[in-house]
Amino acid sequence: MSGKINRRDFIVISSAAVGTGSALLSNSGQAITNHVLGNVERSVASDDSATTPTFCEICFWKCAGTVHKDKSGEPWKIIGHPDDLHCNGRLCTRGSAGVGAYTDQDRLKKPLLRVGKRGEQTFKEVSWDKALQHIADKMASIKKEHGAEKAALFTHGIGGGFFKTIFKAYGSKMLTHPSYAQCRGPRAEAFKLTFGEAVGSPERTDMENSKCIVLMGSHIGENLHNAQVQTFSKALESGCQVITVDPRYSVAASKSKHWLPIKPGTDMALVLAWINVIIEEGLFDKKFVKESCLGFDELKEETKDKTPEWAYLITGIEPQVIRETARTMARFAPATCVHPSRHVAWYGDDTQRLRSIAILNALLGNWGQPGGFYFQSKAKVKKYPHPAYPKVKKRWYDLMNGEFPLASSAPSSTIRDLTRDGHFKAWMVYATNLMQSLPEQKKTIEAINNLDLLVVIDTMPAEITGYADVVLPECSYLERYDELRITSGKRKQIALRAPAVPPKWDSKPAWWIAKKLADKMGLNEYFKWNTIEEYLDYRLQSVGSSLKELQKKGVIELDHPAPLYFQKGERPVFNTASGKVELYSKRLEDLGFDPLPKFTMPEQPPQDFYRLIYGRAPAHTFGKTVNNPVLNQIMPENEAWINSNVAKQWNLQNGQSIKLKNSDGVISENIKVKVTERIRNDAIYMVHGFGHTDRRLRLAFGKGADDQQLITRVKVDPIMGATGFRTNFVTIVV
Numbered sequence: 001m002s003g004k005i006n007r008r009d010f011i012v013i014s015s016a017a018v019g020t021g022s023a024l025l026s027n028s029g030q031a032i033t034n035h036v037l038g039n040v041e042r043s044v045a046s047d048d049s050a051t052t053p054t055f056c057e058i059c060f061w062k063c064a065g066t067v068h069k070d071k072s073g074e075p076w077k078i079i080g081h082p083d084d085l086h087c088n089g090r091l092c093t094r095g096s097a098g099v100g101a102y103t104d105q106d107r108l109k110k111p112l113l114r115v116g117k118r119g120e121q122t123f124k125e126v127s128w129d130k131a132l133q134h135i136a137d138k139m140a141s142i143k144k145e146h147g148a149e150k151a152a153l154f155t156h157g158i159g160g161g162f163f164k165t166i167f168k169a170y171g172s173k174m175l176t177h178p179s180y181a182q183c184r185g186p187r188a189e190a191f192k193l194t195f196g197e198a199v200g201s202p203e204r205t206d207m208e209n210s211k212c213i214v215l216m217g218s219h220i221g222e223n224l225h226n227a228q229v230q231t232f233s234k235a236l237e238s239g240c241q242v243i244t245v246d247p248r249y250s251v252a253a254s255k256s257k258h259w260l261p262i263k264p265g266t267d268m269a270l271v272l273a274w275i276n277v278i279i280e281e282g283l284f285d286k287k288f289v290k291e292s293c294l295g296f297d298e299l300k301e302e303t304k305d306k307t308p309e310w311a312y313l314i315t316g317i318e319p320q321v322i323r324e325t326a327r328t329m330a331r332f333a334p335a336t337c338v339h340p341s342r343h344v345a346w347y348g349d350d351t352q353r354l355r356s357i358a359i360l361n362a363l364l365g366n367w368g369q370p371g372g373f374y375f376q377s378k379a380k381v382k383k384y385p386h387p388a389y390p391k392v393k394k395r396w397y398d399l400m401n402g403e404f405p406l407a408s409s410a411p412s413s414t415i416r417d418l419t420r421d422g423h424f425k426a427w428m429v430y431a432t433n434l435m436q437s438l439p440e441q442k443k444t445i446e447a448i449n450n451l452d453l454l455v456v457i458d459t460m461p462a463e464i465t466g467y468a469d470v471v472l473p474e475c476s477y478l479e480r481y482d483e484l485r486i487t488s489g490k491r492k493q494i495a496l497r498a499p500a501v502p503p504k505w506d507s508k509p510a511w512w513i514a515k516k517l518a519d520k521m522g523l524n525e526y527f528k529w530n531t532i533e534e535y536l537d538y539r540l541q542s543v544g545s546s547l548k549e550l551q552k553k554g555v556i557e558l559d560h561p562a563p564l565y566f567q568k569g570e571r572p573v574f575n576t577a578s579g580k581v582e583l584y585s586k587r588l589e590d591l592g593f594d595p596l597p598k599f600t601m602p603e604q605p606p607q608d609f610y611r612l613i614y615g616r617a618p619a620h621t622f623g624k625t626v627n628n629p630v631l632n633q634i635m636p637e638n639e640a641w642i643n644s645n646v647a648k649q650w651n652l653q654n655g656q657s658i659k660l661k662n663s664d665g666v667i668s669e670n671i672k673v674k675v676t677e678r679i680r681n682d683a684i685y686m687v688h689g690f691g692h693t694d695r696r697l698r699l700a701f702g703k704g705a706d707d708q709q710l711i712t713r714v715k716v717d718p719i720m721g722a723t724g725f726r727t728n729f730v731t732i733v734v
């Protein structure tokens with residue numbers, strides 16, 4: 001496999017690729033709507049009352065948009081908000097298909113109480129009053145018998161905030177979300193250790209001004225975070241040189257000057273070799289390093305033998321390619337951005353790998369510089385007043401026994417493992433399908449079996465709801481008000497989500513569920529507002545706006561954003577102990593970890609086994625869109641990407657149905673083979689989120705395979721507790 005792509009290949013491959021991110025963004029939801037509705041003429045209402053502001057809930061990018069209704073009052077298309085920084089007026093395929101989240105006939109319709117065994121999915125429908133009373137009684141007895149801190153809350157999504165209030169008021173700060181230890185936690189800790197600040201979400205990468213972008217895994221275009229794809233496309237249009245490191249020829253690779261088909265799990269060795277070249281050839285930002293960085297000499301000493309020749313034997317990337325790409329990065333610095341990726345829980349040494357990436361960026365002097373990393377602003381909006389929360393006896397970190405000293409958020413996997421050991425009695429789970437998001441499913445089931453109460457608040461009968469004692473149906477985002485979207489970015493924006501239509505069936509918004517539950521739990525003083533409108537208006541008044549203004553505009557922008565970059569002559573101060581960028585981390589050293597990243601080779605697949613790797617597809621968000629009637633049509637199942645030579649060896653044909661078996665003997669559901677040159681011969685790739693086992697998901701049930709089922713071995717990051725997922729090997733069962 002050659003690293004460099006010539007121009008001819010570039011054109012051929014890019015047109016053959018799955019489609020670029022920008023091609024999957026649309027100015028209006030009409031194309032998608034027609035796709036579902038078969039091009040029927042709609043009689044469109046044109047008065048103002050037929051449009052409502054919202055922000056998208058199909059993924060966590062939260063693009064702001066406008067919902068349009070037809071004359072019968074049904075939502076029929078969603079259009080991106082032109083002023084919104086997250087989307088610039090264009091929603092992606094998934095966001096345009098948001099109406100499908102509302103129309104899905106398989107949605108949860110009534111509160112449910114479990115009647116059969118856990119996992120059997122046997123429930124009876126009950127009233128809200130009964131369901132909430134059941135939860136309130138159970139929570140009260142758990143608190144009385146075991147203490148409030150025996151209850152844990154898992155959330156992923158903006159409505160989770162209302163349940164956090166309940167938990168804190170109840171006396172538990174055991175709050176966790178899988179987007180930390182299963183996603184971007186290592187990135188946050190590595191950048192905080194190095195620069196004193198995290199990268200944030202949306203990321204503060206200034207790609208639209210980059211002249212060189214380096215992607216390590218990060219498969220932008222398939223990973224479809226709207227404005228990020230747009231800025232990437234913009235950079236490409238203005239001739240930015242992209243270097244993509246990926247064992248698979250991703251869509252981003254097809255847009256790149258260089259594709260480095262790295263041996264999976266060896267990225268840190270490549271980064272250390274790049275650092276070696278940049279230091280040895282004197283290509284680093286000397287002024288910035290001298291004035292603002294700590295530990296350069298130690299870094300130089302540590303990496304002096306990490307030559308491209310050393311890295312070649314580990315990564316499979318030829319030394320001259322390593323040198324050439326390092327020189328390219330340096331040539332365009334500081335307008336070079338080595339993207340820190342987002343889902344980084346890969347191999348168990350993830351904080352250290354991300355440290356190496358942070359250090360490389362520091363040497364390029366791109367922090368606070370156009371084309372590198374910019375400084376973000378965020379609106380300060382007052383909280384609705386409530387009494388002080390009770391003091392808690394124990395926090396999650398008191399349970400860690402000294403492990404994961406730099407975890408700044410509770411690793412969901414550890415909370416799960418502690419539950420398995422009997423530490424927790426109740427879980428409330430809001431908008432996260434823990435059966436698919438946490439690795440080692442068996443442990444998740446064992447943990448759940450140790451609970452006295454599992455409450456799941458979801459819109460769909462996801463796998464996790466099958467194990468719940470009480471299931472609470474939330475309405476779709478098109479049917480509800482929600483917490484304000486107040487995100488960090490280049491400017492200070494606030495967006496509103498308002499209901500375009502009333503909730504279908506007996507589903508309710510998160511704020512309503514939380515407020516009613518608080519009443520039953522005797523915690524109503526924490527939800528003093530009478531209506532959600534009053535709550536939102538109070539918050540908006542605190543920044544000189546109002547609910548009325550947001551209802552009209554959808555997105556507002558506050559004055560005085562912080563400068564995006566360091567000002568000329570400014571002497572940067574960093575939020576680290578030394579006030580400098582810490583190339584060498586005394587903090588890590590004091591905690592007994594390597595102060596500079598050191599590479600160790602991950603375990604390699606045995607004979608006839610391949611490393612299981614996974615990623616995103618532009619038409620889906622994890623497993624939560626597979627049952628969406630629109631998106632299901634676009635991509636109903638996933639495929640196993642298998643290298644052509646491997647396929648030949650196993651005598652596999654394109655489209656053939658196989659199963660995969662992992663090293664622990666777990667066998668997947670059926671999955672179709674995609675025979676391709678676009679992946680190395682030591683890995684098999686699939687899109688995450690398929691292989692649903694809940695029969696109530698009529699479109700998604702039994703379609704494709706679930707990567708999570710095959711992830712039975714993880715390597716845990718000792719610094720902050722992330723579960724490295726890419727440590728599993730699979731073989732083929734024909």
Ligand SMILES: Nc1nc2c(c(=O)[nH]1)N[C@H]1C(S)=C(S)[C@@H](COP(=O)(O)OP(=O)(O)OC[C@H]3O[C@@H](n4cnc5c(=O)[nH]c(N)nc54)[C@H](O)[C@@H]3O)O[C@H]1N2
Binds near residue numbers: 184220250341
């Ligand atoms: N369409 C869509 N977009 C999404 C999401 C979604 O569900 N759907 N989810 C969003 C979320 S929450 C996240 S966290 C992000 C995740 O998106 P990213 O941060 O881009 O995730 P990665 O894990 O970096 O990307 C997967 C890529 O890593 C490659 N890979 C596998 N092993 C290795 C390796 O050892 N080294 C290298 N260099 N590459 C490797 C795979 O081939 C694949 O191309 O996507 C976001 N965007």
Ligand SMILES: Nc1nc2c(c(=O)[nH]1)N[C@H]1C(S)=C(S)[C@@H](COP(=O)(O)OP(=O)(O)OC[C@H]3O[C@@H](n4cnc5c(=O)[nH]c(N)nc54)[C@H](O)[C@@H]3O)O[C@H]1N2
Binds near residue numbers: 179430457476621
């Ligand atoms: N094997 C493997 N595991 C992974 C990943 C991977 O790529 N492979 N990715 C990891 C990453 S990066 C992340 S961020 C996590 C993501 O993990 P999760 O956030 O758990 O993602 P999903 O599995 O899609 O579960 C989302 C749940 O929210 C529900 N939902 C959707 N909309 C709403 C709503 O409006 N209200 C409510 N109440 N519920 C709603 C959906 O029905 C679904 O059950 O998974 C991590 N785990």
Ligand code: SF4
Binds near residue numbers: 060
């Ligand atoms: S990127 Fe797409 S799915 Fe995600 S919030 Fe924006 S429009 Fe919705």
Ligand SMILES: [Mo]
Binds near residue numbers: 179182183184342
């Ligand atoms: Mo994520």
